[in-house]
Each structure stands twice: as C-alpha cells, then as structure tokens.
Amino acid sequence: MNIKNVFNCGWLRKNAPDSCIVISSRIRLARNINKIPFPHWADEKNLKKAALLIQNAAKKCSYLVNSECYDLNKTTPLDKQYLIEKHLISPEQAISINGYLIAGDKEMISIMINEEDHLRIQSMDAGLNLFEAWDIINKLDSDLSDKLNYAISPQWGYLTACPTNVGTGMRASVMMHLPALILTGQINKVLKGVSQLGLAIRGLYGEGTKALGNLYQISNQVTLGQAEEETIDYIKKITNQIIGYEKDAQEVLTKESNEQLEDKIFRAYALLTHARIISSSEAMDFLSTVRLGVSINLLKNVSLEVLNELLIVIQPAHIQKIYKSTLTPEQRDIKRAELIREKLLIT
Amino acid sequence: MNIKNVFNCGWLRKNAPDSCIVISSRIRLARNINKIPFPHWADEKNLKKAALLIQNAAKKCSYLVNSECYDLNKTTPLDKQYLIEKHLISPEQAISINGYLIAGDKEMISIMINEEDHLRIQSMDAGLNLFEAWDIINKLDSDLSDKLNYAISPQWGYLTACPTNVGTGMRASVMMHLPALILTGQINKVLKGVSQLGLAIRGLYGEGTKALGNLYQISNQVTLGQAEEETIDYIKKITNQIIGYEKDAQEVLTKESNEQLEDKIFRAYALLTHARIISSSEAMDFLSTVRLGVSINLLKNVSLEVLNELLIVIQPAHIQKIYKSTLTPEQRDIKRAELIREKLLIT
Numbered sequence: 001m002n003i004k005n006v007f008n009c010g011w012l013r014k015n016a017p018d019s020c021i022v023i024s025s026r027i028r029l030a031r032n033i034n035k036i037p038f039p040h041w042a043d044e045k046n047l048k049k050a051a052l053l054i055q056n057a058a059k060k061c062s063y064l065v066n067s068e069c070y071d072l073n074k075t076t077p078l079d080k081q082y083l084i085e086k087h088l089i090s091p092e093q094a095i096s097i098n099g100y101l102i103a104g105d106k107e108m109i110s111i112m113i114n115e116e117d118h119l120r121i122q123s124m125d126a127g128l129n130l131f132e133a134w135d136i137i138n139k140l141d142s143d144l145s146d147k148l149n150y151a152i153s154p155q156w157g158y159l160t161a162c163p164t165n166v167g168t169g170m171r172a173s174v175m176m177h178l179p180a181l182i183l184t185g186q187i188n189k190v191l192k193g194v195s196q197l198g199l200a201i202r203g204l205y206g207e208g209t210k211a212l213g214n215l216y217q218i219s220n221q222v223t224l225g226q227a228e229e230e231t232i233d234y235i236k237k238i239t240n241q242i243i244g245y246e247k248d249a250q251e252v253l254t255k256e257s258n259e260q261l262e263d264k265i266f267r268a269y270a271l272l273t274h275a276r277i278i279s280s281s282e283a284m285d286f287l288s289t290v291r292l293g294v295s296i297n298l299l300k301n302v303s304l305e306v307l308n309e310l311l312i313v314i315q316p317a318h319i320q321k322i323y324k325s326t327l328t329p330e331q332r333d334i335k336r337a338e339l340i341r342e343k344l345l346i347t
Numbered sequence: 348m349n350i351k352n353v354f355n356c357g358w359l360r361k362n363a364p365d366s367c368i369v370i371s372s373r374i375r376l377a378r379n380i381n382k383i384p385f386p387h388w389a390d391e392k393n394l395k396k397a398a399l400l401i402q403n404a405a406k407k408c409s410y411l412v413n414s415e416c417y418d419l420n421k422t423t424p425l426d427k428q429y430l431i432e433k434h435l436i437s438p439e440q441a442i443s444i445n446g447y448l449i450a451g452d453k454e455m456i457s458i459m460i461n462e463e464d465h466l467r468i469q470s471m472d473a474g475l476n477l478f479e480a481w482d483i484i485n486k487l488d489s490d491l492s493d494k495l496n497y498a499i500s501p502q503w504g505y506l507t508a509c510p511t512n513v514g515t516g517m518r519a520s521v522m523m524h525l526p527a528l529i530l531t532g533q534i535n536k537v538l539k540g541v542s543q544l545g546l547a548i549r550g551l552y553g554e555g556t557k558a559l560g561n562l563y564q565i566s567n568q569v570t571l572g573q574a575e576e577e578t579i580d581y582i583k584k585i586t587n588q589i590i591g592y593e594k595d596a597q598e599v600l601t602k603e604s605n606e607q608l609e610d611k612i613f614r615a616y617a618l619l620t621h622a623r624i625i626s627s628s629e630a631m632d633f634l635s636t637v638r639l640g641v642s643i644n645l646l647k648n649v650s651l652e653v654l655n656e657l658l659i660v661i662q663p664a665h666i667q668k669i670y671k672s673t674l675t676p677e678q679r680d681i682k683r684a685e686l687i688r689e690k691l692l693i694t
Contacts, residue, residue: 270621
C-alpha cells in the first residue's frame, strides 16, 4: 500500500461550530454480518468472506464514491501508525488478521473491516457537529444495510462482539480542548460530574486526568434502550455545558490581568516558532497553550485551523510521511520543529 | 542626588576592536594624597579635606570638563546600587564615609573619592582598547598630579592603602565573553592557564568558574617592578590568545552542524523577544547565548551593541531608574521583559 495524501482531513474545516473548544465530533457504528462469526472467533475463510461482502457493498454506496480500500496485511508498520494517528484505524485493527480500511473522500467517513466487529463505520466532522455526523453515517448505514445482511435482534438491536455495544452499536464522541479548566484547577470537578452523568471522559491517548495537549474525549457509555438521536442530544447538551465552564474559566483567567499566563502563552508561541528541535509532547504542550492564547484573544495572528492541523501532523508517523523517509526520533524532533515553524509562520 | 541620565555609557560604542569577544577594557589607578591618612584610618576632618582637595583639582582638569560630582552620603540606596551596576562605584564605596564620585562625560572616566584610597581613577572603553584607556587615564593622572600632592616613594612608587597596589597602583582589566569555551568544556583549562601566567581571572559578580552570562574579567596582579605599559601589553597579549581559543572553539561548534546549539540559540532569542516575565539571571543566560549566536553568524539581525547594553540595563537598579519607580522583584521581572523586547525588536 502506498498512502499518498499526507494531509487530507476534510473534517478540519474552518468556522465549525464552537471550534474554539470542540476540535472534532465523531460517531461510529458497530455492525456485524448475520451468520458469520464475530472477527475474534471467525476463521480466515469467514474473515475473507465478510471482508469481500463489505467491500462489494461499499462500492455501491454513493457516500463512498471516491473511497479507497487498504489491505492492512499489505500495509507497512509506518503507514499503519499513520492511520492510527489519523484515528482511521485503531491500534487493535493494526494487528488484526484480514483487516481492511475503507477511507472515504477527505477521510470524513471510513469503515474498519474485521476489527472487533465486522464493520466499524465512522463519521468525523470539525467542531461540535454531532448531528451532521449522525446524518451522514445514518444514511451510509441505511445504504449498507440494503446490501448487507446485518446481525440484528428484534429484542436487543444490533448484535456486537462486545456486549457494551449491543443495541444501537453507536459511540458518539467529541474531542474538547480544556486548558482553562486545567489552569484554574477545575478539571477534576468537571471530569467527575461528566462521569456521574453516565458519559465517559478520557484524555487523548490515555485514561485518567492526564491529557496530552489538554485534550479530552467525551462519549456515551449506554447503547441499549436509548435511540441514537437521544444519546447524541444528551452528549451535545453536556458538551455545551462544559463549553460554558471552559469559557467561564477563560474569562476568569483574562480578567485577572494574569502576567504569568501571558508569559506562558508568549513563551510557548516563541518556542514553537523558533525551536530547531522539539519533541512530540513538548510540541503538544505548547500548541495547547498557544490555542488558549488564540481563544482568549491574546494571540491575534494565529489560526485555530493551523493549530488543529498541527496537533495531528506533529505525530511521529505523520512527520515521516511528510518528509518521505524513515527517521530516528532525533531526526523527527528536528523535522517536527521545521514543520511547525513553517506552518505557523505562513499564517 | 538625582541621577538623571539612565543610560549614558560612552564606552559602549560601536565597532570597537575585538568587540565580539571583549566587551570592555578598564584601567584604574589607586592614588593617595601625601600626609593625609589612608581613608580607613582617616578621621572625618581628614576625609573631608582629601575630598575637597580632589574636587578642586578635578574642576581644573580638561578631561573632567563636563563631569558631575555626587556626594554618596546624600545618595539613595537605589542610586548607589545603580552606580555599582555601572561599575562607577564599588560596593565598598557605597558604604564609605565621606565618599564621592566624580563621573566624567559619558562615564568613560571617573574618580571614586575616599574608597580604599583617596583616589581611584578609572577609564573605560569598549572592546580590547587597553592602550587607548591607558592614554586617557595617564593624561588625566598627570593633570591631577600637577594639582595634588600624591603620596609617592622614590623606592616603591605610588603608596596605597593595600600593599597589593603599591608601585604603579594600576589595575588593568578586560571583560571577556567566553561562551564557546564553556560549551566545549575548555574553560577550566583556560582559567588555569591564565592564573599560571600571573593574571587574575574571575567571573562577573563572583569568584571561580561559575560566571554570570559567561563573562570573565582578566586583570593583572603585579603592580610592583613593572612599568604600566609593560603590564598592559602583557594583558593584551594574553587576551589575544584567549580570543584565539574562543574563536577556535566557536569554529568547532559551527563546523559540527550542531542542531542542539542552533536550538539553544534560537530558543534563547525567542524567549528574550517574547517573554512577559524574566529574571535577571535567566536574561543574562539568554543574552549570553544570543551573543554567541551573533558571533557565529547564526543570528543576523541582532546588534552586539544592543546586547552589550542589555547586559547592563537589565540589572535591578537600572530597571527601576528606567521605569522611574521603586519596584518589587516581581514587578522588575515584568519590566525587564518589556525592556528587552523593546530593545531587541527595534534593532
């Protein structure tokens, strides 16, 4: 496989709703084909059969007209890492047998084949756009269900490999940037509150309160006994509440004429635009701080879209795809610094 | 007393010889008036008498035409600290009884009255300019000797309070910036070598190898049995050798295509031009690194003169004089950052 388009995220578009705080919205549906064992129990023959059925069905879907299908068995480790960084495949999918990825035009919709379930259909959009993402994925799902015989029970709904997904098979999530809640020490209260409301909240690439780049993902836990629109509406409401808390915290920070905060923000911006060597975690940290600076209107000439793009492209596999070579961690730190300067100083 | 001109260092001029490495040259002469006890043994009457004689003599010297005389008993602690930071008075002089300072036009020549000796005449210049400084101070000294009855012995030469100054009474010194010798780990060898050659070498504001801003002062120790020109010539030769070592070390650093060094230099520049809060020692550290960047031609649009000026004006009393108010350390750190941004971004 040769993944050519290094950066083709259609969902990172401009002026998305609440994009100051909500980076992206994502919905995925877990689906399985009737009378074929779930991937973890299926033999190779069945996995191939499922993959073929799904690929053929996908070809006939209008939403997947310009899609590409990647055979993950023939994908290099670097390319797999690259797809993980883009959230197009999961780390589990990267090591699956007979796994495939169908990536729609601009990567806004995609299907993982033979991950935990036969199909994991995904729709992504920028900002707080859960209903728009739902609208697209719902139509694609209907389209696919005409062509595939889904495993469905009149009593339980969609049947899935893991019982936590049975019912709607839907996981809706938003990725939020919450730097002011962290700086004002309120994040734990918010995390606790969200959990008590029955939603899951976790840091990017990790459980618990330590979030890389102050990024948190909020998603539903319930998939049973609740219509999809109901779940999405609930997440949207809670997300709006958290947006309110983050905005309040940002206002508190700006009202205090906080030289410490200004210093932190300008130093982060200075280092991003001048460093010659920068690690992934240092860069994430500075990008998060600069993003806060843009949100509170302290940094005027930095675009949120560029910062959002950087949060993705500074990752190790992206750096190597962009510079078209396998790089050591030390070489990546140099190229990462180069890429960040280039992207930030153009805007 | 009211010290008005905040920055009036005539000796920080442009294009001085070897100014990339030698920041300044300084010569001071210790002189005493015959038949008046040395200041530490003199009573108030004698101290006043000495001061008056010197002030009257100074008024008639052509080199001191536009000079100002400051009574240190009437000088505020802030102004005294300010004069110490400018190297116009010593910390000992600041607490002396009946001490005065005569500061010549642009502070290139000055006289401390009633420090350890009745007169400590000083001449400063930019870069490696010891003979130029000597020429001026020698003429001023001749002029003063016509008007004052110096304590002098045909056998020993000029008599001074401390025996280490007897003879010429001269201390000649250069202030050198040696960042590459530190980075390449060669500084201790150089320090040792200089000591073995009979010269004193010490860090700015401190003994030993730990030098604030990588600044080192080299001076003669011998004042007896050697003509002034001979001493100066010797210091100049050793200084030229050290310049050679530092240049070699800088060349080694640049030849290695040293990303670590580039990163260090650009980060220092970034933080100086963006920080909103900066301590004196952090600023000294970054200024030293940026100065190295200019020396090795990595930073093109930064002027050495501005960096040299900043090394002086970022000091606590200077910051308060510039912003015309008594400031807490926290307030100074904010104003220091403001001043540095202003000076560096103009150039």
